[in-house]
Amino acid sequence: MNRLDNVHAPSPGCDAATPSQPIWTPAGMTIDELISSSDEQLASFDIAETHLRCAQGLPFAEGLDIPRxxxxxxxxxEIVEKETDALAYLFDETPEEFGHSRAVFCCAILSSILQEHFNIEFDFDIDFDEVDIDLFFLDSRNNFFHGILNGEHASCVPISVLYISVGRRLGYPLKLVRTEEHCFARWEDDNERFNVECSMEGFATPDDAYYREWPKKLTPQEADRLCHLRSMTPRQELAQFLYHRAHCLTRTVQVVDGVKYLLWNHDLAPDDPCFVADIDHLFELWEKQLELQTPHCFPRVDVIWPTNRRLPESVPLETERKFLRLSIWHTLLQEPRWQNAGIIASSSTVDQGPILVRCT
Incomplete structure (x- = not known):
């Protein structure tokens, strides 16, 4: 059964958590407008809608109905709220089972409802050392939670966002956290801080040391340098979602847009070296791909650089110009005259002369 049709009418809620502030949604906003939003605006947006807006237009997200x-x-x-209220006696009678923490109890009920009532499962078959990474990123359902709602198994990012989205609706101070090749949730407020592993059957609250050993071994220094094990701000959450959008688009013909979104992460998460390393890697792959597509008779391209910046000032000028150069190269190769140029001509028979491109 499609889980979009498998939601029962809820009953009145409970007092298990402090009521949250109203969640303002970025309804109708484009991704570019989201990127330019202030920290205060991003903090007020529903993480679920921000996440899904970053999935719009991607493969396997055709017809995505965000309001639904x-x-x-x-x-x-509302179901979680009702069940938490109904099961409150479990905490009252055996608080030691939950570490004498009502917050842990609330997260345990949240996890149970999501896993059992909605049959949410983590795709344990994903092995990033063996999986075809291009096919994985090309399917948006692997990195955005609309797939879960339509009966698909989930990887760690969408299932963590789902936990956080439902939890925040109940006032739970849940954050998104990243370690090497994995994401999870964290309850963090002025009184308590504990991790919630969303991709594990049952309920578990591993400490940070666990995530320095799994799924990849990290030293404390490496974790700190890579910005791992830190609770993300709303701006960093958006950067993470754009990262997945970018990697999906770069597996399609929209590679220019994909790289552009990664470059915007220089501004959204300027201290995160993972995004910078990814950009360098994508540039290398993109350039090799263009070289393979370029016919021998393709002319030299001279570029007159724009006087104004196209990307945020946080993006190094050299990086911006490399992006513009590869974008121009990519765009020129889409012209019909070059599609079969390698078959009908060679550099010894055709002299096209240089192409002058002015960036305005």
Whole structure:
């Protein structure tokens, strides 16, 4: 059964958590407008809608109905609230089972409802050392949670966002956290801080040391240098979602847009070296791909650089110019005259002369 049709009418809620502030949504906003939003605006947006807006237009997200998905989360939150209230006696009678923490109890119920009532499962078959990484990123359902709502198994990012989205609707101070090749949730406020592993059957609250050993071994110094094990700000959450959008687009003909979104992460998460390393890697792959597509008779391209910046000032000028150069090269190769140029001509028979491109 499609889980979008498998939501039951909820009952009145409980007092298990402090009521949250109203969640303002970026309804109708483009991704570019999201990127240019202030920290205060991003903090007020629903993480679920921000996440899904970054999935719009991607492969396997055709016809994505964001309002319907958000309604599923609203209904789910009310079910969790009702069940948490009904099961409150478990904490009252055996608080030691939950570390004498009502917050841990609330997260345990949240996890149970999401896993059992909605049959959410983690795709344990994903092995990033063996999986075809291009096919994995090309399918948006692997990195955005609309796939879960339609009966697909989930990887760690979408299932963590789902936990956080439902939890925040109940006032839970849940954050998104990253370690090497994995994401999870964290409850963090002025009184408590503990991790919630969303991709594990049952309920678990591993400490940070666990995530320095799994899924990849990291020293404390490496984790700190790579910005791992830190609770993300709303701006960093958006950067993470754009990272997945970018990697999906770069597996399609929209490679220019994909690289552009990664470059915007220089501004959204300027201290995160993972995004910078990814950009260098994508530039290398993109240039090799263009070289393979370029016929022998393709002329020299001279570029007159723009006087104004196209990307945020946080992006190094050299990086911006490399992006513009590769974008121009990519765009020129899409012209019909070059599609079969390698078959009908060679550099010894055709002299096209240089192409002058002015960036305005």
């Amino acid at each position: 998905c958000l309604q599923v989360l609203d209904d789910c939150a």
